[in-house]
Amino acid sequence: ACGEDDASGDSGPVTLRLGYFPNITHAPAVVGVEKGIFADKLGSGVKLETKTFNAGPAAVEAIFSGALDATYIGPNPTVNAFSKSKGEAVRVVSGAASGGVALVVKPEITSVEQLRGRKIATPQLGNTQDVALRYFLKEKGLTTTKEGGGDVKVVPQENSQTVETFGSGAIDGAWVPEPFVSRLVNAGGKVLVDERDLWPDKKFVITNLIVSTKFLKAHPDAVKKLVEGQVAANEFVNTKPDESQQAISDHIGKITGKPLDVKLIKQAWPTLEFTNDPIASSLKTGLDHAVAVQLTEPVDLNGLYDLSYLNDVLKAQGKPGVTQP
């Protein structure tokens, strides 16, 4: 209940509760928090409270129950949050990152055809990477089933476990996001497919920024300032990569007790692109793919995006806007 109170109370400073993951794909969020960019942009009228999550579901639950106002999150939970609330609960107000996903396999596998009969891991049944793998294989004429059967055996498992199982030889490859791509490569894997190559302009969404509809309605100004912060954070990340990488490492260290190796961040960095465009088309296409591989029912994404704030901010800075789908 206190969530709604905070969100609807016009008197006094507004509290914005922002969620993100301590992760490379959430670089703008991490850097923005660590460097005080959000606090700066939100100004004195909006109090920033940050919450760190380990995975999407908890963040969605938090948004649903009014415990969180905005969060950086992957495309998959975004769609879930939107569709399970019948299009009511959330809006995407900005993009954050693109790319950073690849199929890493054992070095002896050199062609897609050789994947037949192999075990390939994905982070989670029905998530973006899982769908991408299944669709990719389908295009190549290889079948998969939800239960892990078919020409290629898809094993959904946590990314951390994938590193263990790949190392021990229990799986032959994995379609995973950064930093796990780099990790698997360091563990002797080889990138067979870089997912960017499958998309137009080599762009597809990996992280975007969502805001709860209630908060958006109650405090559009605060949301605009948040988007300003996001744009500024991306600016920072893109212009000062070294400082950003160090900031990410430090920030992760604060939360997890051990700074992430900067070398690993540097290794993963080039595969990612930090863009304010949420690349709505890729989300839509991804969903079509999911329907094609029979992992979901079609979902109407109308109204998911509200990019007016982003475009306002970009326009004010004299930058090109993004297309509102």
Next chain:
Amino acid sequence: MASDTLATTAPRSDAEISGLDALEIAGQEKAATRASRIWAATWPKVAALALAIGLWQAVVWTGWKDSWALPGPAVVFADLWHYLLSASLWEGLATTARRAVVGFAAAVAVGLVLGLGVARVKVLRAALGSMITALQTMPSIAWFPLAILLFQLSEQAIFFVVVLGAAPSVANGVIHGVDYVPPLLVRAGRNVGARGLNLYRYVIAPAALPAIVAGLKQGWAFAWRSLMAGELLVVIAEKTSIGAQLTYARDFSDAPRLMAIMIVILVVGLLVDAAFGAADKAIRRRWGVLDQAGN
């Protein structure tokens, strides 16, 4: 000294022995019929259930939370109904139940041996005694890497996690039971010629049985919880499981399905508890400690 004195004195056997005290007296005189006994055992459950669902529905009606965050009973039971009609529930349940039984059996075997050893052998107790609780506190996910190292992506990896979760609990039950075996009975056993293994068989094991059953019950809870986590470890080809479905429901932010699965888990828990309850009641009847209290 006729009926009016009766009125003042008769209460001794009825009204005076009331409230909690009444529960403390063997209520055998209230030799109820079979039907009324079943009714007495059933209505509180039904009432509790009705109360819980009513409360839930009331909260939903207040509109306190959005329906996608807190779905109402109607939505959940509709989803549960679909779920019950789907093959995935029954397949998942079959897989999970089999794993639970096998894993728990292994855990019980390990736990019993470990518990008996630690309880009766001084050196083992000094060496491992305190390790058991420590192991018990280790979360399942900490064992996952080791499980994969040892067993790759096989069901054995799941069993490994289940056994590590449940065996310490069983062992602790055994140790507690053995520790509190009345010394007089141990002496009596030794005196009637039960030494070594026979002492365990004829005296220590039966005397510790109540505590062992309690330990098994706690062990089952650990086993089941570890299994729910462990089933995510290995999603074995062609096999769905309750643990995996639970996590997927959450991953998809599917609140009604999540609650439907929770109901299924509760029902399984109730069935298992009924089995343990029957065992415990049989023991208490034998020992003559039944009917002290409510049941």
Next chain:
Amino acid sequence: MASDTLATTAPRSDAEISGLDALEIAGQEKAATRASRIWAATWPKVAALALAIGLWQAVVWTGWKDSWALPGPAVVFADLWHYLLSASLWEGLATTARRAVVGFAAAVAVGLVLGLGVARVKVLRAALGSMITALQTMPSIAWFPLAILLFQLSEQAIFFVVVLGAAPSVANGVIHGVDYVPPLLVRAGRNVGARGLNLYRYVIAPAALPAIVAGLKQGWAFAWRSLMAGELLVVIAEKTSIGAQLTYARDFSDAPRLMAIMIVILVVGLLVDAAFGAADKAIRRRWGVLDQAGN
């Protein structure tokens, strides 16, 4: 009938009472010095530890697995050393320990009340008795959505998960203990004038104490495991915690750190077990059931 008969008959009090039987006899005669008793309690632990580490090192030396999958003791202890010198361990430990204590205390309060109620009130037992084990089997993650619904992203949400995890275990311990209170003692208590609450205070609670302590021990394990899971629910205000560190160590595939954290968890478990062990030993000494077995 001199010294040679002595040789054949003397064994009765020594060699003949050997092996397990010897353990079953109170060994008070072996009134050892303080130092030798500490030594007797310590060397098996040290030996077990040395054995475990030796085995581990041996496996690492065989090169069975790559060193990043299974790091050797040297690597892990080096990492542990760094970890011990880092602020993050102590901050995390402080946060987690505080949460564990508060959560466990709440769970104990809930568990005791629930357990006593169910154990002695017939209607409650019929209504809730079997629900307790069922609740206990519910994995923590199933409660996360509800926790967030009720308590938002606060520490209370974590406590909620911890209490739901541990309270049933404590309650089951209480129920078991109360169920097996010898009827004679209850009667004796009632006869000396202990009715209602006093009966609990003076008879049932102390008589059930051993089982309650056993239940608390199991409850602690549940509380700690639930906490490890619950701490992942949300990281509040950038506060690090052991649970978060454990998961992130795994997420980052940092095997040495994961093992270092496991060692920390084991040590915490050992310390807590020592506290429970001391309590249990004190009770057993009072009851006169100590020294039957090893310790």
Next chain:
Amino acid sequence: MTSTTTTPRSATGQVALRGVTKVYGRGENAVLALDGVSLDVAPGEFVCLVGASGCGKSTLLNLVAGLDRVSGGQIDAGEGVNPGLMFQESALFPWLTVEGNVEVPLKLRGLPRAERRERVAELLRTVHLADFGRKRPHELSGGMRQRVALARTLALDTPVLLMDEPFGALDAMTRDILHDELERIWSERRLTVLFVTHNVREAARLADRIILLSSRPGRIIYSTGVDVPRPRRIDSPEIAAIAAEVTDRLRTEVGRHGQ
């Protein structure tokens, strides 16, 4: 249930049983432990109950103490009176010291600490265990435990005392001493005592009236007053004569059952 018989009257220290029946178990396994036992014990009366092993003496005391429910009939031990029962087994609380055990009834009656301590010491002196206050029950011999239980029961200060073979585990000398003590307390406090014993001489030594119970079902089959003036000596010829008579009756009764 007993509208045809007269109903018991209530008066402090008076115990009245009317047609008391007790059945253990149900159906085939049912045991009729007591069958229509009617008995009036006057305030201040000392009644001894004798009977063969398993005839229902303990059952009777449990019923009078209100620890078990009658299957039929009525028991009246006086309004608000909680008769003190000394169990056949010592029934001490293993988690308390000897002192602690004796102190429980005093605590429950809300006596202040200083007074409690004094009473405990005095009671332990009465049962000749003054030096054993800090021991735990498991460190005592069988007879010592029985004496602690006696002290605990005496600490109750009730007008009605029910004693189930209280001196069974004591040597003759200690028993003699405790007979004197019990008699003293009984006459000082004007207690009503219902006393179960297997020692017929003991019964004759202590009782105003001796009652003999038959076996399965337990019924009162014989009752005799002991008119020997007090103080009595257990080895006096009058006591011996009464004991011999009761023994004869008992022998007939037990013989009848082949027990």
Next chain:
Amino acid sequence: MTSTTTTPRSATGQVALRGVTKVYGRGENAVLALDGVSLDVAPGEFVCLVGASGCGKSTLLNLVAGLDRVSGGQIDAGEGVNPGLMFQESALFPWLTVEGNVEVPLKLRGLPRAERRERVAELLRTVHLADFGRKRPHELSGGMRQRVALARTLALDTPVLLMDEPFGALDAMTRDILHDELERIWSERRLTVLFVTHNVREAARLADRIILLSSRPGRIIYSTGVDVPRPRRIDSPEIAAIAAEVTDRLRTEVGRHGQ
């Protein structure tokens, strides 16, 4: 430890104690329960042990049974002999029926099922509990429990029988009957019996020799043979005379301690 005294000899049924000392506890709280008790019981001898409450009788039996370790001295109950001990408390296994309890020693000796069943029935008849085989201990009266314990001990078939107040909870008649039974079994099987009792007449009725233990520390202070020919009657004048003498001694002893 006892190189200065002669060492006990071993022979089936013989029990020999040499300077047996038993200390409970340590340091300040140490209790010297037995102090240098030396005793030879010949094969087939029936020895009764009497003494004040808490003087160490149960302790002595426990030591002879090998259930506790001596603090000093030596005990020899014969090579490979496991003396059967009937405890002061009934010590029945609550999870077994009466039959089950009596059957345990037979099972442990590996007797075949049919024979076991026969023996159990016979033993229960001996203790007059033939109809109670399917009951559980908590459904029995105190005296019945004691009799079941007796049957269980007899089922052991050992040459040495240690009995700790075996008939304490029995009425005089049942006790008389069991005296006869015990005497019969003792003479048939040529048992060595060490029998603790508080009933001096019982001691005189049964014993070849009566031994009197002093209190704290427990020492043998008096020993007398009972030369009355068997069969004896507990109410015969010879028995009474011996009992009176032992009682006198006991009285002096207990009086000396103010117990």
